[in-house]
Amino acid sequence: MEKFMLIFHGGSDVAPEMKNPEAMQKHMQKWFGWVEKLKKEGRYEGGEPLEPSGKFVSGPNRIVTDGPFAESKELVGGYFIISAKDIDEAVALTQDYPDFIFNGKVQVRPIQKMDM
Amino acid sequence: MSALPDKNVRQLVDHLFRHETGRMVAVLTRFLGSENLDTAEDLVQDTLLKAMEVWRFRGVPDNPSAWLYKVARNKAIDWVRSGQRQTKLLSTEEEKIKSIWNLSSPSEALFQEGEIQDSVLRMMFACCHPSIPLESQIALTLKTLGGLSATEIANAFLTSEETIAKRIYRAKEKIKQEKIRLDPPGIFELPHRLDSVLHVLYLMFNEGYHSSHSDTIIREDVCAEAMRLTFLLAQHKATGLPKVHALMALMCLQSSRFAARTGDLGEIILLEDQDRSKWSKPLIEQGLEFLSKASVGNMLSEYHVEASIASIHSLALRFEETQWDTLLNLYETLHELKPGPMVSFNKAIAIGYAKSPEEGINELEKINSLKDHYLYLTAMGNFYLLQGDADIAKSFWEKALAKTTSAKEAALIKRKIQTCLS
Numbered sequence: 001m002e003k004f005m006l007i008f009h010g011g012s013d014v015a016p017e018m019k020n021p022e023a024m025q026k027h028m029q030k031w032f033g034w035v036e037k038l039k040k041e042g043r044y045e046g047g048e049p050l051e052p053s054g055k056f057v058s059g060p061n062r063i064v065t066d067g068p069f070a071e072s073k074e075l076v077g078g079y080f081i082i083s084a085k086d087i088d089e090a091v092a093l094t095q096d097y098p099d100f101i102f103n104g105k106v107q108v109r110p111i112q113k114m115d116m
Numbered sequence: 117m118s119a120l121p122d123k124n125v126r127q128l129v130d131h132l133f134r135h136e137t138g139r140m141v142a143v144l145t146r147f148l149g150s151e152n153l154d155t156a157e158d159l160v161q162d163t164l165l166k167a168m169e170v171w172r173f174r175g176v177p178d179n180p181s182a183w184l185y186k187v188a189r190n191k192a193i194d195w196v197r198s199g200q201r202q203t204k205l206l207s208t209e210e211e212k213i214k215s216i217w218n219l220s221s222p223s224e225a226l227f228q229e230g231e232i233q234d235s236v237l238r239m240m241f242a243c244c245h246p247s248i249p250l251e252s253q254i255a256l257t258l259k260t261l262g263g264l265s266a267t268e269i270a271n272a273f274l275t276s277e278e279t280i281a282k283r284i285y286r287a288k289e290k291i292k293q294e295k296i297r298l299d300p301p302g303i304f305e306l307p308h309r310l311d312s313v314l315h316v317l318y319l320m321f322n323e324g325y326h327s328s329h330s331d332t333i334i335r336e337d338v339c340a341e342a343m344r345l346t347f348l349l350a351q352h353k354a355t356g357l358p359k360v361h362a363l364m365a366l367m368c369l370q371s372s373r374f375a376a377r378t379g380d381l382g383e384i385i386l387l388e389d390q391d392r393s394k395w396s397k398p399l400i401e402q403g404l405e406f407l408s409k410a411s412v413g414n415m416l417s418e419y420h421v422e423a424s425i426a427s428i429h430s431l432a433l434r435f436e437e438t439q440w441d442t443l444l445n446l447y448e449t450l451h452e453l454k455p456g457p458m459v460s461f462n463k464a465i466a467i468g469y470a471k472s473p474e475e476g477i478n479e480l481e482k483i484n485s486l487k488d489h490y491l492y493l494t495a496m497g498n499f500y501l502l503q504g505d506a507d508i509a510k511s512f513w514e515k516a517l518a519k520t521t522s523a524k525e526a527a528l529i530k531r532k533i534q535t536c537l538s
Contacts, residue, residue: 012168020265021133024164031172049173078173 003045003111004090006080008097010073011104018102030098038082043093047080073103081111129180131337133164135344136181137263139232140188142239145260146298148192150242150291157260159195163188236261237352238298240345243287244313245296252287253316254323255280262341272338273323300354310355314363317342317349318419321367336374343367350406361410362419368403369426372396383527388435400430421450425462440470457485465495473499490520494529506536 018024038044052075054067069075084090087110094106129135137160144156166187167180177183243257258264266284270277290296301309324338343364349355350364376394379385407423425446432438447463460483468476476499486492493516501509510533517529 018165018168019161020268021137021164021263022131022268023265024168025131025133028168028172032175035172047173049170077169 001083001085002090002113004082004084004087005107005109005111006047006082006090006094006097007107007109008077008079008099009105009107010075010102011077011099012102015099015102027098030096034096034098037096038080038093043082043084045081045083047078049078050076052077131263132180133167134263136184137164138239138261139236140184141260141263142235142298143185143232144188144192145242146235146238148196150296150298153260153288153291155195156192159191160188162191233348233352234300235298236345236348237355238300240313240349241301241309242291242296242298244309244316245290245294246309246312247294247296248287248290249283250316250319252283252290253312254320255283256287257316257345258320258338258341259284261345262338264337264341268334268337272334306354310349310357310360313349314346314360314419317346318363318366321346321370325370336371339367339371339374343371358410358413358415359417359419361406362417362423365403365406365410366419366423366426368399368406369423369430372399372403372430378524381527382524383531384524386528387429392433395430403427403430416449416453418450418454421446421453425450438469440466444470457483461486461492461495468495468499468502473502477503488519490516490525490529493519494532497532501536510536 012018012027018027035044035047052068052072054069056065056067056069057063058065082090082093084093087108090108090110094108097104097106140160140163141153141156144159145153148156163184167184171177171180239261240257243260244253248256255266255269258269259266264272266277266280270280273280321339321342324335324342346360346364346367350360372395373387373390375396376390376392377385385391403423404427407427410420410423425443428439428443428446444463444466447459447466451459451463461480464476464479464483467479477496480492480496480499483492493512497509497512497516500506500512513529513533513536517526517533520526520529
């Protein structure tokens with residue numbers, strides 16, 4: 001098993017459809033369902049949501065600037081760490097990502113290992 | 117790294133977001149001022165968005181409502197501090213907000229259960245203010261207190277989203293123009309203002325109950341919202357009057373028949389053909405209990421009479437066992453309180469069963485304004501069949517078929533025609 005980071009870009013947080021409390025709750029419950037499924041299959045290792053704002057620190061002079069870091073439709077909203085046999089399986093595990101309908105994107109990145 | 121608690125998936129209460137939306141909007145509007153109703157709604161929307169962003173990763177917190185209130189409160193404080201409030205606060209108002217927000221445990225203080233209910237009641241009176249047009253009152257109440265979106269309301273009311281949005285907009289404009297504040301109505305004003313709130317809740321429930329929209333879920337949601345708000349009034353000491361209990365009784369008794377009212381294919385099943393074992397016994401019991409609570413004092417409202425009528429049906433184990441004489445008396449009383457063609461129509465039906473089909477037909481013939489209504493034509497057909505005139509019955513049903521625009525109703529009438537031929 002290898003570890004992968006799923007990085008979520010955009011999605012439901014910016015979807016105009018999410019003006020409806022009932023629809024929001026139902027959509028959130030889809031996420032719960034997806035995570036539950038990943039956990040049952042022993043794939044879910046963890047995950048965290050990210051605040052949309054923050055700071056950049058850059059260059060030799062450590063210049064601090066404020067976010068935002070990207071347009072809201074590209075913004076990283078959070079990440080999961082999952083385990084999978086290989087990249088193909090990791091990609092397959094994103095099938096139930098609920099935000100595809102809102103044009104959300106998932107970046108699937110293998111986590112580098114020490115032993116090659 | 118956080119692990120999602122497994123419990124959260126099914127533990128999140130149904131409609132939590134929708135219900136808390138209404139409560140949070142009421143509380144925030146009360147403290148930000150009714151001219152900032154739109155802001156209160158935006159802040160609540162942001163709060164739900166925040167919950168969605170965080171909970172989907174971290175799971176549902178132990179006390180989801182308290183979590184939401186705390187976020188909403190912080191957002192409101194930020195908004196006030198950022199100076200975005202357009203009208204300057206009166207110094208007394210400012211003191212009030214500060215004192216409420218500066219209590220030692222601010223997150224609790226602002227959102228104590230009593231405070232929330234009080235805010236919801238005030239909001240209800242504001243939404244149903246007599247200077248707002250009636251249909252706008254209903255739309256605004258469903259939107260702000262029921263947490264329903266304009267699309268959902270439009271679906272339940274068989275109208276366009278644009279129409280509903282306009283109605284809500286108009287209501288909000290009125291609130292601004294008339295400076296309708298979220299103050300509780302004074303003692304002298306209360307009876308009149310309460311009547312208009314009850315009227316809105318009654319219409320809201322009926323709209324949900326009788327609409328022929330195929331999506332039964334949204335209609336039941338509208339009924340549930342009306343019941344939730346009526347229940348709140350019934351529980352409060354200032355508004356828990358007999359007629360409020362009577363309205364609550366009516367809603368319980370009507371909704372006890374939800375499951376029996378439509379068949380597997382979504383077709384309407386009339387009272388006489390319903391499988392009465394599908395009626396909800398707990399709701400009937402609650403309805404009867406509210407009805408007995410309503411029977412104190414000497415004020416008889418239309419809700420009392422309508423609830424009593426509903427209870428007569430609920431108590432009959434079979435359609436044939438309906439107490440038609442009692443029902444007829446009740447319809448006569450209702451006719452005095454609230455004359456109108458639909459009441460006359462129902463009275464005529466009661467006469468037809470209590471006395472004879474012939475007298476029912478005579479009575480129906482006196483009602484001129486309903487002669488083209490499919491319900492009227494269907495009822496005429498029913499009484500003619502009871503009299504043994506199958507051919508006349510059929511001709512009425514065929515006319516009824518031509519008058520209905522609902523597929524469900526048409527299916528029902530076609531079935532009648534077929535059984536009559538066989």
